[in-house]
Amino acid sequence: MDLKINADDLNACVQCGLCLPHCPTYRVTGDEALSPRGRIHLMREVQDNDAPVTTEVVDAFDTCVQCRGCEPACPSGVPYGRLIESTRAVLADTGAVSTRRQRLAFWALSRPRTLRLGSTLLAVAARLRLVPERLGVPTDLPFMRGQRHTSGDDVYLFTGCVMDAWQRDVHDAGQRVLEAAGVGVTPTGDLAPCCGALHTHAGLGDPARQRAEATITALSNDDRPILVDSAGCGAAMKEYGHLLGTPEAAAFSARVYDIHEWLATRLDDLPTTAKLDLCVAVQDPCHQRHVQRVHDATRAVLAPYVHKIIELDDDGLCCGAGGAFSVLHPQLATDIRDRKVDAIERVSPDIVASANPGCSLHLAAGGVEVMHPMQLINQALHQRT
Amino acid sequence: MPLFRSTREPIDPLVADLTAALDADRVRADGAQRSLAAHDASVFDGGIAGPVCFPETTEEVQAIMRIAEQHGSAVVPRGAGTGLAGGAIPLGRPVVVSTGRMNKVLSVDTDNRIAWVQPGVINLDLSKKLRPKGFHFAPDPSSQQVCTLGGNVANNSGGPHCLAYGVTDAHVVSLEVVLPDGQVAVLGGAEDETPGLDLRGAFVGSEGTLGIATKIGVRITPNAPAVRTLLLSFATVRDAAQTVSDIIAAGVVPAALEVMDQRMTVAVENYVAAGYPTDAAAVLLAEVEGLDGGVEIDAARIEELGRANSATDVRLAGSEKERAALWKGRKTAFGAVAQIAPDYYLHDTVVPRARLADILEQIYEITDRHEVTVMNVFHAGDGNLHPLLVFDAREQGTLERVHAAGAEILRASLAAGGVLSGEHGIGVEKQAYMDELFSPADLDHQNRLRQAFDPACRANPGKVLPMGHSCADIQALREMPTGVWG
Amino acid sequence: MSTLTSTDRALHDFAAQVGAEDPIAVEGNRTRWHLGGPLDELARLVEAPTGIVDYQPSEMVVTVRAGTTVAELHETLAAAGQTSALPDRGGTVGGAVAVGENRLDRLGRGSARDAVLQVRYVSAEGEIVTGGGPVVKNVSGFNLPKLIVGSLGTLGLIAEVVLRTNPLPPVQRWIRAERVDPRDIRDALLRPGAVLWDGTSSWALVEGHEVDVDAEVDKLATLADIADVDGPPELPPHRWFLSPQGAAHVDTMTDGAFIASIGVGTVWAEEPPQPAEPDPVAAQIAERTKRLFDPSGRLNPGRRAGA
Known part of the structure; x- marks a missing residue:
């Protein structure tokens, strides 16, 4: 079967195996089929040698969290993200992987009012303990969300879909931090309701491209920087150039910054204040560390506002959230999270900072207290003295 | 084409027995799984793997061994599959025993300075776990971030820092081993000297042909308080090699002495951007460890000897970050070559240090003649060469040229008084060369050692000893699967 | 060839x-x-x-x-x-x-x-x-x-x-130490040549560059009463093979004289060792x-x- 993978991309892997320990599913199973090297071998067998796509092969591809922790670990520069995205898109197209549930769930993402209504209902259900625990839905979802306001036109703050419904307080914190640095902020709100990251993740190529095109169109009336406080969204938007393959998309991607990345070059603009008396463990979201590779910026921005930043000793191994992964593969996601929770417990921080909504929810469901770095900074800036 | 078709064979009685002993989840007989188990990190095509088992306890490994024996199957152990000599590839449809689920550090005994581990523990994970206690596991193969301690034992693995500390066999005190007949033997112990034959020592480096280690007691080494890492640049490879000889002759025993030639340095720098000089013909990475005063003296001595051999630049790593970057470059060197060509063949020979420069010149000459690109990165302090032949196997005739050049390099190393392998082992890669290093009587005695552990030749057959010796003659079973899940 | x-x-x-x-x-x-x-x-x-x-x-x-x-x-x-x-x-x-x-x-x-x-x-x-x-x-x-x-x-x-x-090593010094747990000597020294113990006194072979040896001996001086000596003590005839931790407790196993190699496990004793039970x-x-x-x-x- 043609997985539509570029032959040179596929051949770049020399099977050295250095990726294995950086793969969360390999780490918890010890199973080569659930490793990057194993998956690439299976891609070759399927694409080059016409090996049959059996349930085990589908399972190998389907269980990839797409954290892309293998990419920075690869000395050969194998573009694994491209390989697995292409593979999953082909499998989704041929019906080898059922995407009906995801398609249904994702349908709401670019319909903000539906999403917010659904989210409020979910919040009620969660309070009433009507939602199965394995879905990891937080029991303290907000019923109400504050009003968004535009404070200027220096930058866009991309607010997205699920995060805007579930964690709008993070956007609010990010906006207040930016404003404290003298930056005028336009939250994108319903203007660009969904970046399509979750669709790309699930191999839903066409809807992903539609979301990307809509987002680009909506935010291309000027060339303001677009700041993103969700690592997953930021990574996807930075890859629009590859996804759509147009110069407009590439130009758009060049305007996208992780909010910490952007602030890290403007540290002098941020006010100084008393530090929060907290030891903070930074949990790097995979799409910030492995894809955008801007995780150092989080530390640079956060450090002046907290007592101490503590590093985990797990080389940025994925926490198991991975878009819809934790819902689709709850057992693997839980096993992977257990490793992360162990790593967190080894350094016993006061709190964990994570710059991605998926990671926060997943870790919170594992009993870890998590805040977004922007929330911590905002708290430091606005603490009562 | 049918989707969702599995090639699982539910009626296979071997699989049924294994499944009864473990559980269905941990005995995998599907084609995809077996295709994966047919390969390691070497260039050698696998044969056909039998079922792949994921035991979690010694008892389960015993059960697998006994069931395999009842069914007349061979057994091949598999760690992370990073071996470069084909030691883990299956020959003769063996049961594959993956140690992936035996990955617990059982205990760390700082009083005796021993860590007790299961074989699937990753080398670097152990050192990371020991760090807060002030210790590490000294052997550090380049693949240490992924390779397992069981694999280290099987291959008697080395690594850059084995120059001062010795290779794996100097760090393994005890082994619990499941023999091919399912019995458990405990070899060695926490005692420094154990009376009787050193079967522990004989087991280390036996490439899975004597049984499967299920519990390993390793020595843990205190972290040195002071480290100095120097990067010396040279205008010729010969100057670098001479510096290495001079350092050892001066009585300095650095923790590591690593050399990379220019092509290698360029590829590595492209990946890590650690500040390696890309214009030098060779770089020498030297590290000394110990107490503050002594490392200053040793580092100064190394710099002096380097300059005496016309070093064009000597740089001292100024921070731990800089040091880590330099080492990351060195340790990922092999993978970095994929930037140049999609395939590589990494050789591994040892020559007396004094012959390093001569052999390197021969290697360049041999590879030029065969029109093969060579890059060199090696443990210079041990005389352990790693010529890396890079190529594109899709080009007609390339593989033949690569093998021809490799054979000449190997013979040149033997002619210089060297050996076949410093740390990768023989596997299937160098079996055919064993009788160029050893006499028939030598090989016969090696075979006797193997038979003392495994009289029926069921542990990883077809490896190490050349054809013609028992346990090696299973060539008939080497079929190549193509395009199907075997 | x-x-x-x-x-x-x-x-x-x-x-x-x-x-x-x-x-x-x-x-x-x-x-x-x-x-x-x-x-x-x-x-x-x-x-x-x-x-x-x-x-x-x-x-x-x-x-x-x-x-x-x-x-x-x-x-x-x-x-x-x-x-x-x-x-x-x-x-x-x-x-x-x-x-x-x-x-x-x-x-x-x-x-x-x-x-x-x-x-x-x-x-x-x-x-x-x-x-x-x-x-x-x-x-x-x-x-x-x-x-x-x-x-x-x-x-x-x-x-x-x-x-x-x-x-x-460029310099080797034998040191005798009193009133100290020999394991503390072993732990204090990065790379001693030997640490010995007879149940009362300890001996350490400190070696390396002179500057390091001096620093290590200074460290020992903070732990124990120390003195330079010519060499190791006389060794009794029988060899016992113990674990490092076992050697540090050998005083509970014999009434006779002994010299224990701390950090190694070998003990030289007046009495012959108990026969070892080999793994069958x-x-x-x-x-x-x-x-x-x-x-x-x-x-x-x-x-x-x-x-």
């Missing part, structure tokens, strides 16, 4: 002397003659060839024939500022390898079995067999040297070995090994490694 298959007159003469028929043993200087049980009286005695064959200090390896005394070997090595891990008890190199005991300063010099890179022995069939290789790092084939070290000549009669050498399966492998290497039982008859 590798040097391993080169012919060497002295080795061939030795092999011819050993032959392939009758019970036989090698006689060195008899410093450990009693080990492994009494030798069968029928055994014919031969002597191993002598002489240092090749020594390249910059390679840190030496090729030496088994009949050479350890003292002679170490004299040659010392001239180049080096030594080996073999103990010098007045015996031969072959004897030291066959017995496999470690030196008193084992922490500093490493173990005897790790020092043997290559071994050549005469087999029960009278053939010269080579195991290992003449370089410091080698995984070519099965590890016959490890099997031969400590085998008491029961698998083959050692003719020649290639040993790893190591540099002598390992013992079976050892027996099979002996039968495969020496089917007629002609090599060192009466002796058994570990007995």
